[in-house]
Amino acid sequence: MQRCPWCEGFDLYREYHDTEWGVPLRDDQALFELINLEGAQAGLSWSTVLKKRETYRAAFDQFDPEKIARYDEHKVAELLANPGIVRNRLKVAATIGNAKAFLALQASGQRFGNLVWQFVDGQPLQHQRRSMSEVPAQTAESDAMSKALKKAGFKFVGSTICYAFMQASGMVNDHLLSCHRHAPLAHNC
Numbered sequence: 001m002q003r004c005p006w007c008e009g010f011d012l013y014r015e016y017h018d019t020e021w022g023v024p025l026r027d028d029q030a031l032f033e034l035i036n037l038e039g040a041q042a043g044l045s046w047s048t049v050l051k052k053r054e055t056y057r058a059a060f061d062q063f064d065p066e067k068i069a070r071y072d073e074h075k076v077a078e079l080l081a082n083p084g085i086v087r088n089r090l091k092v093a094a095t096i097g098n099a100k101a102f103l104a105l106q107a108s109g110q111r112f113g114n115l116v117w118q119f120v121d122g123q124p125l126q127h128q129r130r131s132m133s134e135v136p137a138q139t140a141e142s143d144a145m146s147k148a149l150k151k152a153g154f155k156f157v158g159s160t161i162c163y164a165f166m167q168a169s170g171m172v173n174d175h176l177l178s179c180h181r182h183a184p185l186a187h188n189c
Contacts, residue, residue: 004179005132013047022185024124024170028112031169032102033063035116035149036095038165039156040086046164048086055084060095068099094155101153115152117171119145125172126186135174138163 007017025031037056041049049056059082061067071079079085079092102112119141129135142163149157167174175182 001180002178003181004174004176009047012050016050018181021168022170022173022175022181025168026113026117028102029063029065031113031116032065032098033057034169035154035157035161035165036060036063036098038161038168039094039098040088040091041164042091042156042158042161044086052084052086055082059085065099065102068096069103071096091156098154098156101149105152115148116145116165116169119148120166120171124170124185127172127174129174129176130178131176136163141172142166 003014003017007013007021025034037049037053040056057063059079076089076092076096080087080089085092105112105115125141127135138159142159145162145166146157146159149162163172166172170185173182173185175185
């Protein structure tokens with residue numbers, strides 16, 4: 001079975017590739033978790049964050065935005081002492097701020113999923129990439145998403161992070177044509 005070359009290395013990475021990466025995700029809370037994990041990845045490899053994902057979920061109350069928005073300095077200190085997450089004060093603060101931005105969107109009557117999916121007109125973009133060298137780090141769509149998220153108050157949502165988020169959440173199908181996951185995801189939109 002042929003896979004995208006980036007997922008080789010360990011079982012958890014291959015499992016993530018085969019079952020989650022590129023599968024359209026529309027649940028608001030799951031998308032909220034993913035945008036924050038992608039932000040935590042900034043400057044690191046996705047494998048680092050993926051290995052810590054379960055600890056992240058426990059540390060951040062299963063990414064419940066209402067709970068996270070109420071975190072105080074005591075909770076921040078607890079998080080910064082947790083070796084199971086990336087202990088970066090700016091990234092922790094961004095997750096708390098992102099929870100507040102997420103709740104503000106909801107309070108205004110807007111769903112997070114609708115906000116982010118609008119940049120692909122609600123349907124996954126189907127790419128026909130033959131090699132990893134064809135996969136961009138950012139696109140016009142990720143630029144627009146980044147700008148909108150920043151305007152809404154989100155942090156650690158630069159265009160490169162937004163494009164990785166779009167790939168992971170299935171907004172774009174960037175599995176290579178040779179990958180066993182490309183065709184099923186192209187036909188399962």
